[in-house]
Amino acid sequence: MKTINVGVIGMGWMGTVHSRSYASMRDRFFDGGVLPNLVMCADNVEARLEEAQARFGFAETSTNWMDVINHPDIDAVSITSPNFLHREMVMAAVAAGKHVMCEKPIGLLPDDVAACYKAAKEAGLMTFTGLNYRWVPLVQYAKNMIDSGQLGEITNYYGRFFAMYASDPLGMLSWRFLKEEAGTGALGDLMPHAADMAQFLAGPIKRVTSTTQTVVTERPLPVPGRGTHFSKGQPGDPTGAVTNEDYVGAMFEFDSGARGTIEISRAIFGPKVENRFEIYGTKGAIRWNFETMDELEIYLPDGSNAHDGFTRILASPDNPFYSRFQPGPGNNMSYDDLKVVEAYHFLKSIADGEQLEPSFKSAYEFAQVHDAMMRSWESGAWEDVRDI
Ligand SMILES: NC(=O)c1ccc[n+]([C@@H]2O[C@H](COP(=O)([O-])OP(=O)(O)OC[C@H]3O[C@@H](n4cnc5c(N)ncnc54)[C@H](O)[C@@H]3O)[C@@H](O)[C@H]2O)c1
Structure with missing residues (x-):
């Protein structure tokens, strides 16, 4: 040990x-x-x-x-x-x-x-x-399904990360809403998860076109050293300007030729942490949503019209890492459990001297997409994903 x-x-x-x-x-x-x-x-x-x-x-x-x-x-x-x-x-x-x-x-x-x-x-x-989010047992299972060809050739990817943390205009102006302290807004906060998921499951993204919007432009000033981005101010509190974006939409093409879209928002009203994907291939399809992370919808038709539709499965000890947390199927895991799997893989990389992913390499692969999306905001055109 x-x-x-x-x-x-x-x-x-x-x-x-x-x-x-x-x-x-x-x-x-x-x-x-x-x-x-x-x-x-x-x-x-x-x-x-x-x-x-x-x-x-x-x-x-x-x-x-x-x-x-x-x-x-x-x-x-x-x-x-x-x-x-x-x-x-x-x-x-x-x-x-x-x-x-x-x-x-x-x-x-x-x-x-x-x-x-x-x-x-x-x-x-x-x-x-x-x-x-890569560490969700059913996401790992979905990756195994894709890599083993069960869905056939991937043709379409649909991603979304709709979060509510900035939907209330009284949400405080934490560092996340300031260009100097956060860089980009939803693009740096939520898109790493959504676009990494797309690249993890469906391969490298080749080119993108993207649009953006700031929905709430002023927020109450925070009390230094207190609170998080979930904290709220009061009506009438002094406010400051939000200097980065709440929403990003993007359409893209993968190296493989598959087409995809992703929408992310930190200021959506309704969904809480709706980090979701739908992946369509020539033989089958899958759908997943983090809000119900231990459920995966699978479409693998058997050729009979009598049995043709999505089937919902629940996570079980046969899915990667699940048995570390729960002994029987259908007992739900949590966000924090994913971070335990992550911590293990970081320390395992050090102990074995063998770099596991997602390392800074995966972060860099997303940064290239981030860069192309920002260029597209300026140009209004399709932009290639390229070295930085
Ligand atoms: N992977 C995920 O799902 C996920 C979720 C949330 C946040 N994040 C990332 O984690 C990072 C932190 O986010 P958070 O929500 O925990 O923020 P936070 O504001 O809750 O915590 C930041 C902490 O850093 C401390 N800090 C500030 N300046 C410091 C300094 N000079 N020296 C030492 N400490 C200092 C603050 O006092 C605070 O305790 C961000 O980069 C964010 O993007 C990732």
């Missing part, structure tokens, strides 16, 4: 989830050949450190994130800070020889992702990123 000494930087929503995931590995992946030791966490808000230490048992804490980077015992760092800090933190971790897990989108813009990917690769370090 190998032990990897871990540090976590940024103890908000994701820092808490990463820490809980490392702590859960002892239970869920006890026989996985690698376990974490939580050495130090950092946040500039002191109260978050006290809470994190009490909850997850970090040996040390610091309000200076460089203490994590410079800690001689730490092998691997999780970076879960706001986007504008990612590049500086990743580069410092790489310079200090630490393996690094950084939440998507890895910086503000595609250039940042490319720089981080290239620096870590050159240094020979293991990397990972939070494209966590």
Whole structure:
């Protein structure tokens, strides 16, 4: 059994989830050949450190994130800070020889992702990123179905990530709504998940055309150090301008020739986390929605018109990773379980010296699509996906 000494930087929503995931590995992946030791966490808000230490048992804490980077015992760092800090933190971790897990989108813009990917690769370090929806057991099963040819040749991909977190105009103006702190809006926040899913399941995207919109243009100013992007202000609170987009729509062509569309919004009214895909092939089709993540609809006609329609299956221990969490079919898993699978694959990469995905390479492959979508907003035309 190998032990990897871990540090976590940024103890908000994701820092808490990463820490809980490392702590859960002892239970869920006890026989996985690698376990974490939580050495130090950092946040500039002191109260978050006290809470994190009490909850997850970090040996040390610091309000200076460089203490994590410079800690001689730490092998691997999780970076879960706001986007504008990612590049500086990743580069410092790489310079200090630490393996690094950084939440998507890895910086503000595609250039940042490319720089981080290239620096870590050159240094020979293991990397990972939070494209966590890949780890849903039925998504893994869907990938196996596609790769083994059960759906035939893929002809059409339909993706969507409709989230509600910015649908209320009283939702506070957190860092996510500011170009200087988040980079793009929904494009950097939700599209990494939606477009990565498309590329994971149906292969590389070749060219795109895209449109965008900001729905809520002013929001209440937040109280520094408190709240998340789910927090609300009050009517009459002072407001500030939203400087990035709420919505992105895109149409694209895959290298394979298949056609696809994706729509994402952080300000939709109704759906909560409707991260969904529909994939159509020449022999069958599948449909999935994260809101019911342990259900997959499968269309595999047997040739008889009497039995011709979608069948709904429920996740079971025969699907990848499911039995780590539930012993019998139909017992639902949760978002946080996906992050435990993710944490395991990051530490497994380090323990075995073999890079598993989604690493910074996968993030870079999305960044190329991100870049083409932004170019399309400017040109109003189809844009090729190309190197950055
Ligand atoms: N993979 C996913 O599903 C997923 C979901 C949510 C967020 N994310 C990503 O995770 C990252 C964090 O998002 P979040 O929702 O956890 O944000 P958050 O605002 O809840 O947390 C960010 C934390 O970073 C801390 N921080 C800010 N400046 C710091 C500094 N200089 N030094 C140390 N800590 C500092 C803040 O105090 C806060 O605790 C973002 O990049 C986001 O895109 C990914």
